[in-house]
Amino acid sequence: MPEKIPRQxxxxxxxxxxxxxxxxxxxxxxxxxxxxxxxxxxSEEELKQILKxxxxxxxxxxxxxxxxxxxxxxxxxxxxxxxRDEKGKIVSCxxxxxxxxxxxxxxxxxxxxxxxxxxxxxxxxxxxxxxxxIRLFFDLLNTLKNEAKKKGFKKIVCHAxxxxxxxxxxxxxxxxxxxxxxxxxxxGEPFDYLEIEI
Numbered sequence: 001m002p003e004k005i006p007r008q009x010x011x012x013x014x015x016x017x018x019x020x021x022x023x024x025x026x027x028x029x030x031x032x033x034x035x036x037x038x039x040x041x042x043s044e045e046e047l048k049q050i051l052k053x054x055x056x057x058x059x060x061x062x063x064x065x066x067x068x069x070x071x072x073x074x075x076x077x078x079x080x081x082x083x084r085d086e087k088g089k090i091v092s093c094x095x096x097x098x099x100x101x102x103x104x105x106x107x108x109x110x111x112x113x114x115x116x117x118x119x120x121x122x123x124x125x126x127x128x129x130x131x132x133x134i135r136l137f138f139d140l141l142n143t144l145k146n147e148a149k150k151k152g153f154k155k156i157v158c159h160a161x162x163x164x165x166x167x168x169x170x171x172x173x174x175x176x177x178x179x180x181x182x183x184x185x186x187x188g189e190p191f192d193y194l195e196i197e198i
Contacts, residue, residue: 033086034083034084034085034091034092034131034136034139035083035084035085036081036082036083036092036136036139036140036143037081037082037143038079038080038081038143038147039080039081039082040076040080041074042073042074042080042082046082046090047066047069047070047073048066049089049090050069050073050082050090050093050126051064051065051066051069053090053091053092053093053126053127053128054069054093054124054126056128056129057126057127057128057129058126059187061186061187061188062185062187064124069095072095072096072097072123072124073093073095075097075101077097077098077101078095078096078097078098078101078120078123079094079096079120079144079147079148079151080093080094080095080096081093081094081140081143081144081147082094083127083136083139083140085131091127091128091131091136092125092126092127092128092131092136092140093124093125093126093127094122094124094125094126094140094144095122095123095124096120096121096122096123096144096156097120097121097123098119098120098121098153099115099116099119099120099121099157100115100116100117100119101121102121102123103115106121106159109181109184109185109186110159110181110184110193112178112179112193113193116155118152118153118154118155119153119154119155119156119157120144120148120151120153120155120156120157121156121157121158122144122156122157122158125137125140125166137169141173144156145196145198148198149198153198154197154198155195155196155197155198156195156196156198157193157194157195157196158170158193158194159181159184159185159191159192159193159194160175160191160192160193160194161189161191162180162189162190162191162192163189163190167191167192167194170194170196171192171194174196174197175194175195175196176194176195176196176197177192177193177194178192178193178194178195179192179193180192180193181193
């Protein structure tokens with residue numbers, strides 16, 4: 001006897017209209033172009049904009065304060081990438097520094113971590129929730145890879161959240177999972193340590 005295929009629920013005209021509106025908004029967001037580029041210097045005002053993105057992107061215990069942001073974003077040895085919308089507003093930021101610089105502060109949270117040369121550590125990827133989409137994320141990641149290659153880095157590593165799907169997303173696109181830390185940085189949730197070949 002052939003297996004019955006479950007029927008899709010019938011939507012009311014109002015539900016169908018709402019679904020179509022959401023689809024249009026999603027497609028517009030995917031098509032929107034952002035100016036994604038590496039930055040060397042950030043003004044105090046730009047740092048405050050990035051702090052606001054951090055606050056809207058992460059639970060409170062995972063947010064950096066302004067001093068932490070400055071320490072990473074003004075690190076000239078790392079690569080800092082921002083995305084601006086068509087009005088010039090910063091909507092996303094990716095911050096990184098050499099693993100050798102990050103090692104001292106992270107080794108107590110990840111005992112298997114070793115300090116290696118030519119490895120770039122991604123400290124944070126923060127994007128306003130309303131503009132998150134795959135295209136913007138790819139633009140950030142590709143810009144990071146290109147800039148890292150120019151600076152002589154051989155690998156990119158990070159501790160990636162599992163709960164929000166970031167770790168799985170990166171693994172599906174070539175990142176290699178080396179281990180899982182059940183309570184990364186005392187955040188109360190597991191993170192994967194990932195490695196990306198450049």
